[in-house]
Amino acid sequence: MMEDVDDFCFDLPKIELHAHLNGSLSDQCLKKLNCMDESTKEYKRIADVLDKTERTLTECFEVFNIAHRATNTVDAVYKATQSVIRDFYLNDHVVYLELRTTPRAEEGMSKEDYVSAVVRAIKENNLEIIVKLILSIDRRHSTEESLDTLNVILKMKTKYPDVIVGIDLSGNPHEGKFNVDLFQKARDNGLKTSIHCAEIKNDEEVENILTFGPDRLGHATFLHPSFGGSQSNWDIYCKKKIPVECCLTSNVICGTSKSFQEHHIREWIKSSLPFCICTDDKGVFCTSLKKEYEMVVEHHGLEPKDLWQISYNTVDYIFASDEIKTRLKVKLMNWYNSHEDELFNSD
Numbered sequence: 189m190m191e192d193v194d195d196f197c198f199d200l201p202k203i204e205l206h207a208h209l210n211g212s213l214s215d216q217c218l219k220k221l222n223c224m225d226e227s228t229k230e231y232k233r234i235a236d237v238l239d240k241t242e243r244t245l246t247e248c249f250e251v252f253n254i255a256h257r258a259t260n261t262v263d264a265v266y267k268a269t270q271s272v273i274r275d276f277y278l279n280d281h282v283v284y285l286e287l288r289t290t291p292r293a294e295e296g297m298s299k300e301d302y303v304s305a306v307v308r309a310i311k312e313n314n315l316e317i318i319v320k321l322i323l324s325i326d327r328r329h330s331t332e333e334s335l336d337t338l339n340v341i342l343k344m345k346t347k348y349p350d351v352i353v354g355i356d357l358s359g360n361p362h363e364g365k366f367n368v369d370l371f372q373k374a375r376d377n378g379l380k381t382s383i384h385c386a387e388i389k390n391d392e393e394v395e396n397i398l399t400f401g402p403d404r405l406g407h408a409t410f411l412h413p414s415f416g417g418s419q420s421n422w423d424i425y426c427k428k429k430i431p432v433e434c435c436l437t438s439n440v441i442c443g444t445s446k447s448f449q450e451h452h453i454r455e456w457i458k459s460s461l462p463f464c465i466c467t468d469d470k471g472v473f474c475t476s477l478k479k480e481y482e483m484v485v486e487h488h489g490l491e492p493k494d495l496w497q498i499s500y501n502t503v504d505y506i507f508a509s510d511e512i513k514t515r516l517k518v519k520l521m522n523w524y525n526s527h528e529d530e531l532f533n534s535d
């Protein structure tokens with residue numbers, strides 16, 4: 189069966205709910221977008237980092253910087269979004285994608301221009317993949333800057349209500365903090381919320397986030413008591429049972445999880461708590477959603493039919509309409525019916 193796991197994990201229609209736009213760019217796309225003189229030493233150095241199929245954390249940070257620099261015009265943002273959507277569909281068989289990105293202003297590009305470019309690429313997508321957008325607030329930003337970003341997000345949400353579905357809090361977990369008023373305002377204006385939570389041990393902030401009760405949590409690495417979380421926060425969590433976006437490779441490379449085996453996903457699997465499998469930054473961490481599913485089989489002993497069930501359950505956690513949920517469930521049921529042999533005869 190193990191030889192077939194690869195094909196199975198590709199073929200299974202999958203839902204990706206935690207993917208940052210810049211971090212998801214492939215090395216080929218980054219090389220194209222960088223428009224650098226190929227004869228320079230700097231190009232060679234960048235190309236060397238991009239060509240690696242496994243990267244150290246320092247190299248990963250370098251790729252984040254390369255991606256940031258490469259997406260500083262409206263045209264580049266549009267092309268980058270197009271490329272990530274194609275990649276998720278063609279190389280990963282993702283059928284529903286929620287991309288996330290922080291609205292960004294650069295010389296000649298306002299935050300509105302940035303968001304419009306992403307939305308345009310999403311709307312022009314004609315592949316068999318449904319794409320929605322989550323806009324992020326960077327936790328390093330001041331309250332004033334974050335409020336400005338929120339106002340842009342709300343304005344763009346009014347303009348593109350069927351594309352922009354949610355808001356996220358992301359960025360360096362060692363800086364800034366969760367601002368409940370900001371997220372309450374977003375929620376009052378009809379946005380769903382996903383918050384990067386417990387990426388480091390920070391019981392006070394985790395309690396504030398859990399009390400607010402976002403629709404989904406990103407990572408939740410240090411939430412379970414056996415992973416350093418407080419029992420009182422775990423008790424709150426177990427009452428609310430908020431779906432967690434698990435990104436195994438990202439956590440292992442960043443060193444917040446000791447290994448694939450000792451990843452906190454095992455507690456969610458063991459106690460049948462809600463979770464989904466995601467990539468976070470597949471371009472930077474050299475992964476794919478297919479590979480993340482394989483990791484769960486390899487290190488957490490799941491069977492193909494469990495993977496199908498994970499993908500099916502994930503439909504309930506998406507930020508889109510009930511009509512889209514029904515469509516996705518039908519697609520997954522049809523797939524199940526035509527793959528019953530593989531799902532039940534795994535030896």
Ligand SMILES: [Zn+2]
Pocket residue numbers: 206208358384406468
């Ligand atoms: Zn993330």
